[in-house]
Amino acid sequence: xxxxxxxxxxxxxxxxxxxxxxxxxxxxxxxxxxxxxxxxxxxxxxxxxxxxxxxxxxxxxxxxxxxxxxxxxxxxxxxxxxxxxxxxxxxxxxxxxxxxxxxxxxxxxxxxxxxxxxxxxxxxxxxxxxxxxxxxxxxxxxxxxxxxxxxxxxxxxxxxxxxxxxxxx
Numbered sequence: 001x002x003x004x005x006x007x008x009x010x011x012x013x014x015x016x017x018x019x020x021x022x023x024x025x026x027x028x029x030x031x032x033x034x035x036x037x038x039x040x041x042x043x044x045x046x047x048x049x050x051x052x053x054x055x056x057x058x059x060x061x062x063x064x065x066x067x068x069x070x071x072x073x074x075x076x077x078x079x080x081x082x083x084x085x086x087x088x089x090x091x092x093x094x095x096x097x098x099x100x101x102x103x104x105x106x107x108x109x110x111x112x113x114x115x116x117x118x119x120x121x122x123x124x125x126x127x128x129x130x131x132x133x134x135x136x137x138x139x140x141x142x143x144x145x146x147x148x149x150x151x152x153x154x155x156x157x158x159x160x161x162x163x164x165x166x167x168x169x
Contacts, residue, residue, distance in 0.1 A: 019062055
């Protein structure tokens, strides 16, 4: 599939969503608790669409530099079992995940917001980012959500895929 074609023509081929966490599922801000833990917020609309996508048979994986047991617990609750924490090389992690699931990068939509995501965004069928991603990511993304990270940008891209594939209610 040609990368330079309009991203909307590639939505039908998407079977897999790979997502960063901080700045995508969250707004990128951390609250430092007295216990030494970090607190993040996740938009419930993003949670809803993740659960719906999994129910419709889509693959969802999380690839993050962070490491949070609470995030892992939340993603497991939504049905996400493929969570890669402390992923220093996100593209290597994505390739390993795809290989283990027999998925090609032509079937992957990736959403990230910062420099560790750039290789994944460039390598998949549809590389996306939130509105407030860093300039270098916005420059290479196939689609820039009109929504900031943590405010429903995941819902934005996943809903587009589900709708074009007649998997939206």
